[in-house]
Structure formats: C-alpha cells, structure tokens
Amino acid sequence: MSKALYIAEKPSVAQEFAKALQLHMTRGDGYLESEEAVVTWCVGHLVTMSYPEAYDPALKRWSLETLPFLPAEFKYEIIPSVAKQFKIVKSLLTRKDVERIYVCTDSGREGEYIYRLVEQMAGPEVSRKDRRRVWIDSQTEEEILKGIREAKALSAYDNLAASAYLRAKEDYLMGINFSRLLTLKYGNTLSNLMKKDRTVLSVGRVMTCVLGMVVRREREIRNFVKTPFYRVLVSLECAGTVLDAEWRAVSGSRHYQKPYLYKENGFKERSYADALVKELSQPEPVTACVRKLEKKAEKKNPPLLFNLAELQNVCSRTLKLSPDETLKITQELYEKKLVTYPRTDARVLSTAIAKEIGKNIGGLKAISAVREYADTILAKGLHKNIAKTRYTNDKQITDHYAIIPTGQGFSALKNLSPMHTQVYSKIVRRFLSIFYPPAVYRKYTLEAEIQGEHFFAGFRILEEEGYLTIAGVPQTSSKKGQEGESEAETDMKNDPAFLEALSGIRKGAQLPVQQLQVKEGETSPPKRYTSGSMILAMENAGQLIEDEELRAQIKGSGIGTSATRAEILKKLVTIQYLSLAKKTQTITPTLLGEMVFDTVNASIRPLLNPELTASWEKGLTLVAEGSITEEEYMQKLEGFITRCTEAVLGVNNSYYLRGTYQQTAPFYKKP
Known part of the structure; x- marks a missing residue:
C-alpha cells in the first residue's frame, strides 16, 4: 500500500x-x-x-x-x-x-x-x-x-527555492571573501591599534550595512553642536481659563524673514526676544485681539495590523524586548496555535481571510478582557465590510497576511509567561481595533494679535474614543516646540469648563494678557537607534519612516527580511560590534565596531550603502517572482565581489586607520 x-x-x-x-x-x-x-x-x-x-x-x-x-x-x-x-x-x-x-x-x-x-x-x-x-x-x-x-505541486515554488539558494550563496560568498580579504589586509593593523592578539573582521551583506547605520548615527550625535533659540510665549485669560500661545514672525510682523530669526518662531539671540517682550508689554493693561478661531473635527483611524517589524518595534518601545526576543515569543504563540505566521512583511488581511474573519473574532470571546469588544463587533456587524477597507489588500501580500489571533488555542493561555501574555494581548487588541470606528478629536486653532505681532495656539480634545477604547487612550501630552518647530497641538483632556471657555471666544474679542515671557530652548541631536526603531529602519532601506503610507510605498525594498533582521542585530551584539542596553533597548557601537566600519568604509564602501544592500534583497524578490534568472543574479554578484576584491588588493589604508583610531579611541576611554 x-x-x-x-x-x-x-x-x-x-x-x-x-x-x-x-x-x-x-x-x-x-x-x-x-x-x-x-x-x-x-x-x-x-x-x-x-x-x-x-x-x-x-x-x-x-x-x-x-x-x-x-x-x-x-x-x-x-x-x-x-x-x-x-x-x-x-x-x-x-x-x-x-x-x-x-x-x-x-x-x-x-x-x-x-x-x-x-x-x-x-x-x-x-x-x-x-x-x-x-x-x-x-x-x-x-x-x-x-x-x-x-497543496500545489512543489515545482510551483521553484523560483522561491532559487531565491533561497541565491540568498545563501550571496551571504556565503560575501562573508568568506570579504572577511578573509579585510582580515588578511588589515587584521594586524587593528590588532596593534587595539592591543589585541588577533582580530578577525566579520563582514556580511546585511550586517555590515546595519553596523554602518549605527556608527554613522553615533558620529552625528558626537559631532552635533547644540544651537540655542529663544521663543516668546503669551498667557491669555479666557473665562477663568488660561490659554498659552506662541509668537511667530508671519507676514506683517516687523521681524518677518529677518536673518536673526531661528525659523519663524524664535530668535537666535535672547536680546531680540527680550526686546519684543518689553515692546509688547506697554502700555498696560495689555490685551490681545482674537483674529481667528477655527474648530474642526479630526478622525484618527486605527493603525494597520502588525507585521513582524511593527510588532518588534512596539515591543521594543513598550516592553523593552529585543527583536530576537519578540520573534521567539511570537513564534511560540504561533506554535501554540494562538496567532498566525509571524515572519510576515504584510500589515493587511487577504480577501480570503477577510471573508471568514468572524471566526477569529468569535473565538476571542473566550478571553474575558476582550469579550465585550468581540461581542460588540459581531453584534453590530462591524466586521462585515472589512474587505472593502485599507485593512484588506491582496496586492500588499507576498507570502502571508498580517499577524492576527487565530481565535483558537486558548488551552495554552493559562500556561503562558506574563511576557508572552503581554505580546499576545498587543496582537489581539491591534486586531480588534481595526473593526472599531475612528477616534474623533475636536481641534481648535487660535490666532491672536498684540500690536501687529501674531500669536498662535492649538488644542486637540478627544471627543469619541472609537478604536482607542480597545487600543488604549494615549497619555495627554504637550509637544512644546521641539527643535524650534512651531508649537504643535496640545492634547487636552475632555474638560467641559475648558471647552466652554473656548466656545465663548469670538473673532475680535479682546483677551487680557496675563504674562509675556521668553522661553529658551536648544536644538537636539539625532536620537540613537533602539532595537525596535532599527528594525523599522532596516524594513525601510535605512530610513526610519514612521508614516504608514510612506512605508507601504517602499515595501519590498528593505535590508534583510522579516525572518532575518532580529538575528542580524543579535549577531552584531554577540561579536561585540554593537552594544544593546537591556533596559532601554538603545543600540550603540563599540570601539571595535567603529574600527570595522572605518576599515570597510575605506575599502568596500558599497557594503555600507543601505539602498544598495536593499537592492540585493529586491533582486532576490525578483528571482522569486520569476522576473530575472538565477544566472543573471549570480553574474552580477560575482562581478561585484571580483571588483571589490581587486580594489582592496590595489590600495593600503593602514595609515588612514591609525588616524581614525586616534580620533575614535578617546570616546571609549573609561573614566
């Protein structure tokens, strides 16, 4: 038989x-x-x-x-x-x-x-x-x-297999050739500089590019010179409430487009800010005339579903998990039948799964914490049109749709660790959120004038929680002129007294000025990568793109894949090219990592180029799609390796490396 x-x-x-x-x-x-x-x-x-x-x-x-x-x-x-x-x-x-x-x-x-x-x-x-x-x-x-x-015939996946073989060959050839080449050429130089017995340089298609991103960012921070700036703020009395507004040098201002401005809402020197405050403080009592008050509703839609990169970013930021830990936990949730396949780049559902999504939602009624939301979605039929929304798009799916709960496997829940439970909860809540209506904010924009100078204030008040009922309402925060940018909206609590005060303001009204003051700020250096933001930057070809629509536009052009990014970061930490702070998940280079960067930068610079590295990954995708042949890809790969090898053999950068070591080493001296 x-x-x-x-x-x-x-x-x-x-x-x-x-x-x-x-x-x-x-x-x-x-x-x-x-x-x-x-x-x-x-x-x-x-x-x-x-x-x-x-x-x-x-x-x-x-x-x-x-x-x-x-x-x-x-x-x-x-x-x-x-x-x-x-x-x-x-x-x-x-x-x-x-x-x-x-x-x-x-x-x-x-x-x-x-x-x-x-x-x-x-x-x-x-x-x-x-x-x-x-x-x-x-x-x-x-x-x-x-x-x-x-199940389809295995031959239907021959192109995918071809791209898999090529990925392995590429990593193998670049790793062996470039690691041997740079170790033989510069290993002794680095050993002498760092007083080590032996230095083997580990170089790879993706890992070296990631190292370059971290080192460049660290050097930007190191070389950053803070620039002070001075803003003028006014506090206005309004029906027992105080409104804070910020001066801007708009058209009509006596300071409009003057060279001593820092952007349009500050001065490079304090003397100009002090002079403006003095000027506007006379004669007393000072009032501000309301020139404009606009209010409008603003809807905020639920975010797209989790792919692995987005989940790793969120878990890094909120749970302080490394990408490797997040992947391991999600893989275990998958093997316990709780969630769908984790190694996915898609953040949407397929049309086929959208038709049956009620089963996933219905299953979640077994979880007391979200039962109410699942009941509401099913009772009101909120899931029935999901296939016609931005959360369903077959064109944005290659191998798998987004990570979502299966609505099954609940027997495993009681044995989950607290961290596994938290990751699972994030996946469940993100999933249920997409069936709820948008959050609705009421936005107020105020423009007031004092002696020809204009002040602006913006307020945003949450009126309807919508999907935030499930996802959680963000903490109210005031974004006060970071980097000297104009003041953003201040998120306010839904305070009836405050709303009443705002609603009572009319164009032309005179509001008493309680205080005019100068507020000093300074520009901030770029932020270091965290493990999560690095995963996002890798997904987006070296760009840290938070905007969902922009990220969707360059999908498929990332560095590495959802399956490999966490492992690459982990390897760079293991071989001590990078350091990862467990508590903050902040990534910084080591002295050895910086020296390897300088060696590659002087020898095989294209390896540090995120766009080029992403183009290799794109090429593998084209092979998987059948758009180019294995032979074409291998020809380009072998040509690249040959050219780079010949270039390295033709020069000697040892003297240059001594110079970069002398510049870099002082930053790593222990106090």
Whole structure:
C-alpha cells in the first residue's frame, strides 16, 4: 500500500500535523507512522554549505592569492550534530512505498531552502516522486487540513527555492571573501591599534550595512553642536481659563524673514526676544485681539495590523524586548496555535481571510478582557465590510497576511509567561481595533494679535474614543516646540469648563494678557537607534519612516527580511560590534565596531550603502517572482565581489586607520 510522507521543520509542528490527520499513528525513531501516512521532521537545517577546504584542502589557509573564491559549483554537507535525523528523513524519502511527499516546512523562503537541501542530498530518485507544497498561515487543525487539500505541486515554488539558494550563496560568498580579504589586509593593523592578539573582521551583506547605520548615527550625535533659540510665549485669560500661545514672525510682523530669526518662531539671540517682550508689554493693561478661531473635527483611524517589524518595534518601545526576543515569543504563540505566521512583511488581511474573519473574532470571546469588544463587533456587524477597507489588500501580500489571533488555542493561555501574555494581548487588541470606528478629536486653532505681532495656539480634545477604547487612550501630552518647530497641538483632556471657555471666544474679542515671557530652548541631536526603531529602519532601506503610507510605498525594498533582521542585530551584539542596553533597548557601537566600519568604509564602501544592500534583497524578490534568472543574479554578484576584491588588493589604508583610531579611541576611554 502506498503512503504519503509529511515533512515538517520541527518535531512540535510534525505533532500538530499528525493530530490534524487523525490517523492511528505509532512512534518510530524520528517519525510517526500509520497505514496511510508517515510524518517526520527536520530539526531546523540538516544540510549546510561546505567551507572552502572541502573544495581544496589548501583553501583552509587564508591567503590573498586565493581570493576571490568563486566556485563554479557549490558543495553541501550534512551537519554532523543532526546527521542521525537526516538519515531517518532520507530513508523515508527514498522508501518504495512512499509515493507522495507533502513539504510542510515553514511557509517562507527559509523553510523552502531547508527542505530543498534535504531533497538534494537524499538523491535524484526523490525528485521523481509526487511532491506537494503545504502553505499555511496558522497551525490550527482547520488550516493544516486546508493546506494539505490545496497543496500545489512543489515545482510551483521553484523560483522561491532559487531565491533561497541565491540568498545563501550571496551571504556565503560575501562573508568568506570579504572577511578573509579585510582580515588578511588589515587584521594586524587593528590588532596593534587595539592591543589585541588577533582580530578577525566579520563582514556580511546585511550586517555590515546595519553596523554602518549605527556608527554613522553615533558620529552625528558626537559631532552635533547644540544651537540655542529663544521663543516668546503669551498667557491669555479666557473665562477663568488660561490659554498659552506662541509668537511667530508671519507676514506683517516687523521681524518677518529677518536673518536673526531661528525659523519663524524664535530668535537666535535672547536680546531680540527680550526686546519684543518689553515692546509688547506697554502700555498696560495689555490685551490681545482674537483674529481667528477655527474648530474642526479630526478622525484618527486605527493603525494597520502588525507585521513582524511593527510588532518588534512596539515591543521594543513598550516592553523593552529585543527583536530576537519578540520573534521567539511570537513564534511560540504561533506554535501554540494562538496567532498566525509571524515572519510576515504584510500589515493587511487577504480577501480570503477577510471573508471568514468572524471566526477569529468569535473565538476571542473566550478571553474575558476582550469579550465585550468581540461581542460588540459581531453584534453590530462591524466586521462585515472589512474587505472593502485599507485593512484588506491582496496586492500588499507576498507570502502571508498580517499577524492576527487565530481565535483558537486558548488551552495554552493559562500556561503562558506574563511576557508572552503581554505580546499576545498587543496582537489581539491591534486586531480588534481595526473593526472599531475612528477616534474623533475636536481641534481648535487660535490666532491672536498684540500690536501687529501674531500669536498662535492649538488644542486637540478627544471627543469619541472609537478604536482607542480597545487600543488604549494615549497619555495627554504637550509637544512644546521641539527643535524650534512651531508649537504643535496640545492634547487636552475632555474638560467641559475648558471647552466652554473656548466656545465663548469670538473673532475680535479682546483677551487680557496675563504674562509675556521668553522661553529658551536648544536644538537636539539625532536620537540613537533602539532595537525596535532599527528594525523599522532596516524594513525601510535605512530610513526610519514612521508614516504608514510612506512605508507601504517602499515595501519590498528593505535590508534583510522579516525572518532575518532580529538575528542580524543579535549577531552584531554577540561579536561585540554593537552594544544593546537591556533596559532601554538603545543600540550603540563599540570601539571595535567603529574600527570595522572605518576599515570597510575605506575599502568596500558599497557594503555600507543601505539602498544598495536593499537592492540585493529586491533582486532576490525578483528571482522569486520569476522576473530575472538565477544566472543573471549570480553574474552580477560575482562581478561585484571580483571588483571589490581587486580594489582592496590595489590600495593600503593602514595609515588612514591609525588616524581614525586616534580620533575614535578617546570616546571609549573609561573614566
């Protein structure tokens, strides 16, 4: 009797497939079997690329003469620590009674690569069998069975596999060639400068670019010179309430466009601000004439759903979790069937899932903290038109839709750690928020005049909480002229007395001036990256873009992928090129990291260019889409490595590095 073989990426996932199949299975060594089916698993990667010495023993010794290393055909080998499981999987793949193979590794580029390597090493007879790809968004029984039913021929994913192989080859070739090249050329120089026995430079396509972003930011902060500026503020009496407004040099002001201004709302020197206050304070009593009072409603829509980068950013900011920790927690929530696939770049739903979203919402009624919201959504039918909103867009989805709760798996909730529960809660609340109406604010804009000079104030009051009922109302805050910008709206509590005072103001009214004062400020240096903001910057090709619409426009042009960014940051910290402050999640370079940056900057500068690094990732996406061939990509890759190697061999920057070390080292001297 012929059998179907199911190959998962991990033992825990294999168990879920075995349960979903509902067959009477007996346990073997490294697999489960019934009369109809066999379920087995990898343990992550079972196969890896061979080191250069596998091609030629002489290549074990690092030498400039053997660079660049560009093999015509790549060699692979079984990872010794998991050789036993590989033999088990191979024996099952090649069994005569196994006629159909279901590939159930993670639904993404890396999962595809894990299986393809195993098949490649198992022998050519496997490729002659009926192989099908199971592609799922969650590990619920329903989704697993649907994935098996709708499994496509494995060949439909050949382009994805090609891009996976190319990603590995690219990282391998850049890592080996550039790490050996720069270590041989400058390792001794760095060792002498830093008084170390030996320095091996670790260089990579993505990690070196990320290092560059952090070092450049640190140097911007280091070289920043604070600029003081002076603003003039007025306090106006209004029906027992005090309104604060800010002077601006608008058209008609005697200071309009004068060179001594700092932007339009301040002065570079205090004497001008003091003179303006003195001038406007006479004769007493001083009043301000209201020239304009506008009020309008402003709606704020719920944010888009979480993709991995957005979730990592939020958890870094609010829970002080590193991206690696957030990914690990979310992966565990996925394996417990609580949330959908975490390694996604999409922040929207697919049309197909939007049609069935009521099941996810209904399931959440089992959670007391959000039961009321789920009930309201279903009772009022707030979910029925979600497919026609910005939260559903098939064009913005490549492999998987956004991270959302499955509405299942609640038996695992009671055993979750507090941190797992908090991450899960954020995913649930972000999901439920999109079905609620927008928050509604009432905005007031006031313009008053004193002796021809104009003062402005803005207030924003939350009138209807809308989705903030679920997501939480932000703390009221006053954004007072950061960086010398004009004063933003002040978020106010919904205070009836304050609203009544504002509503009573009419154009032409004279408001008594309680106080005119000068307020000193100073420009601020750029902020250091946190682990979360770095993930966002990587997602957006080196730009820290908070605006959702702008981020959507350059989607697919990021540095690294949702699956790899956290690991890259973690590696840079592990090899001590970067430091990560646990309490704040702030990222800073180390002295070694800065010296590696300077070495690369003087030798292979394109590696530090975020746009170029992102273009390599975009190229891999084009291969996955079938827009360009593997051969075209490899030709460009080998050409880049050859040109960079020749350039490095042609110059010597040791003297330059001594100079940069002397400039940088004083910042790392312990007090």
